[in-house]
Amino acid sequence: MIVIQAKLIFLNQEDKQIVLDLMRRWSSCMRFAYKRLLEGYDRKTLKRDLQKPFDLNSRYVHDAIMKAKGVLESSRQLDNNPKKVIFGGRDLFVKLQKRHINGKAYEKLKIRWQEKRKGNLYSRGDKSKKGNLNTRIEVEKNGTFLRINVGERKYVYAKIEAGYKKNKRREEFLQEIGESNIPYSVELKLKNGSIYAYFAIEEEYPEIKITKEKGVIGIDINAYPDNISWTEVDEKGNLISYGNMPMPELASGSKDKKEYFRWQYAHEIVKIAKEKGKAIVIEGLEIKEKGKRGDFSGRKSRRIRHRFSYKSLLSKIKTLAKREGIEVIEVDPSYTSIIGMLKYSPQYMITKDIAAAYVIARRGLGLQEEIPDNYMKFLNALTVEELEELKEHVKKTVRNKHIKKKHLREINKAIEILQSLESKPGRVLEPLDGTSFSTYDFWRVLKVAVVTPLSPEKVPRDFSTLKGLLIQGKWRDP
Template sequence: MITLKSLLEFQNEEDRQRVLDLMRRFSSAERYGYRRLLEGHERNGLKSHLAHVFQINTRYADDAILKAQSILKSCRERGQSPSKVVFGSRNLFEKLKKKHLNGSRREELKREWRERRQGNLYSRGDRSKRGNLNLRFVWLEGELYLRICVGERRWVWAKVIRPVKREKDKWIGFIWSLRQAEKTGEWFPYDVELKLKDGEVYALVSVKEKFPPATITLENGVLGIDVNAYPFHLALAEVSPDGNLLGYERISLHELLSASHDKREYLCWQVAYQVVNLALEKGKAIAMEDLEKLPKGRREDGLPKLRKKLQRWIYKSLLEKIEILAKRHGVEVAKKDPSYTSVIGKLKYAPQYLVDKDVAGALVIGRRALGFEEKLPESYRLLLKDEEFLLYSTAQLEEKVKELKRELRKEENEWRKRAIKKRLSAVRSELKTLQRHLRTLQSGESEPASRHPANRGKEPVRGSLSGLRKSWRVLSAALTVPLLEKFPQVKGTVRDFSPLRLILVSGDWERAVGRSVPVPGAGAAVQRCG
């Protein structure tokens, strides 16, 4: 979707006040609908109620509910409490609460607060309604107007003021499409949103962008992308058509954390151009995670610094920008289910190529986009049957649980206690996974499958895990604490997976466990993309 902004000029003050009154009622309906959604009300029943209470047509009412639903979904994705949403900007709300503000500065903030809180109107596009029913662009005497429905069979016409800013301004394409639709009758849907700012009413029109046919396809191989929060960066893996790693690159995103909203948007576009230019240079399609929701922490989890970083982690917006730019340049984009890509990457490909887990995860995403299935290496398959190793790993996890309990008893700081409790819960979960697998092995029941078709759809796998994914989960539990945490390269985070190479090559876990230092030479086996 592309969004274009234009200024509205009303024929008289009466028309302007009618529209402002409609925007105020719509904004109230949106806030009211949001609260009812939190209470569990259904959209269909709520629509007619909002139309009656706020004296707007049912389509406006339905659009107000859609806006409320999008805010609710966004809030939950960010891990924030939906009940604490502030309409009109929390930042302005907090400033207005300060007692020392007075005079012109306070009045300016109150005006801006009212505009953001009450100056909104939205109407979704509809092809069957000549593009948009309530907010429709029309031509009158050769000039473009926005026809605004303000009541039953009542409209206000506002002149659209929008100069062309540059040669490739997308407004030119939108105007041409409107002209063509007027001539042929083949209309296209466009969403329109009115916003009040500094006393002026602006129209923001959003239309689906038309992309050229892809000239760089998956047949040429892919550039796999993995977004990571710790450290905050993009990991890029260049994957050949036969699924091998050709090179890798990392792009730091730390500058985004301290930037304002507008600067973050600018920097995200810069990163997107960097990724797409690399894909064009290498002649590779792009493979990325199909991320719908990602936990961003919650209050009282004992990890305030990490939570603050995750709250500003605009991964979805960044991936969308990369996807849009890639399609504009004829680069095919494949979005794949990210389930278990990190686990498979760190256990299988990180020690194999001597790269970190983020690059390995990007490699798995790229291979999944090319249609490859991930086999369980023979040494790992045998390891899952090795009762002696499983008993050793179980004992190590039990010792880790005791260690965390001792640390919890000694810790007096309540916030640090919560962080330790979270880690303790994760280790206990790994221990249960390993014990369950060990009981299955000792009872002689069926073993986890070593092969299972990869999920080629975009939707996450639901229900019970497949046999192969259970195997990867057991391996992660059996190897992470008992082996890899002996050599952490970053405090609290395992980054070096080279000790697993000995197990992958020879299956000698006893020798790997006995090492006092990591396998030398990690991180230099593959040439970088750049």
């Protein structure tokens, strides 16, 4: 999807007011449709019944219902209560309810909320209608205009100003779209009294030519420090090469600056994959709690994740790779850091971030990670008493309350798993029948038993000390 933002300049104030009224009616129609969808009304009934009350043509009504349905489905996917959706934004609505805000500050917030609630209009593209019927781009001698259908055979024209400062390249691109039969969708939004248009077209990608047949490039993006770790593996999952790409520019600066550099780093990753002729494996874009895999937890982790916007970077890598005909594989990132730090960091003497990228790459090839024999022997010899001693040690030595809580929570979970194993003969390390424990839980126990004593204040970057345990099975040594 390619989206271009532009500001609309109206020939007179009357035309602008006509469009604002259209946006208000469309927004109201969308909210009304949302309520009816909650009550179980079907789309055909709504499309027939909503045209007259809101004085909209059938295409505008259809688009309003489609948007309402999208909001409803999104709310359900996020496990939110659809009945509690607030159009205009919950954050602004909550601020408006605070009694200590009054005067100009209150009026400013109220205007922002009203604009987000009532200042919307969406018109989908249609190839059969040569682009877009209700909101069409038209190229004239004196500029590029948007023709907006405001009623039966009534149109308002607004000049398209591509960007805050006139951007000729954007305007030329919009002209090409307008003069072709490519379907494009247009969304109008009211911001600070001005109307902005967002033109979106579906991008057609070339055929995939670079697949995982010869191996993959695994990508692990880290919020602290800001860097991308990558690994190259062959088709059998063997490590060939690896690297680390620092991203200091994403630690500070304006939104536009960070967006620019995200594109630059995405280009670098895709360039590596193209040169090596391998597919790219990334973490699934739907993951919500990336920070739990990093070095921090709580407020600090959330702050880092917010600043870093790793999801945006992954999305850009995915887009650029598709443009180059490179296969992109998304995998579940669960426990990739834990498995990487315990299994491959000491084995290949690499950092935990590169090791996590290696696990991601292998997972993209469909390979399973088995727990090494010496780790299995160590886990079978581990006792609940030893974990209880570790708990007391953490209580006495760890000062940071957030890290201490995290350690104690993990230790208690490990104790729970070991206690459930005591009734099994020989304490065989395998997923337990009739329980909720899986192989991943044993990796958690292993992390608690070997990493927490190694560095209780924070997750270490060097795991070479685990080599003796992993290869020689020495776990009783001090």
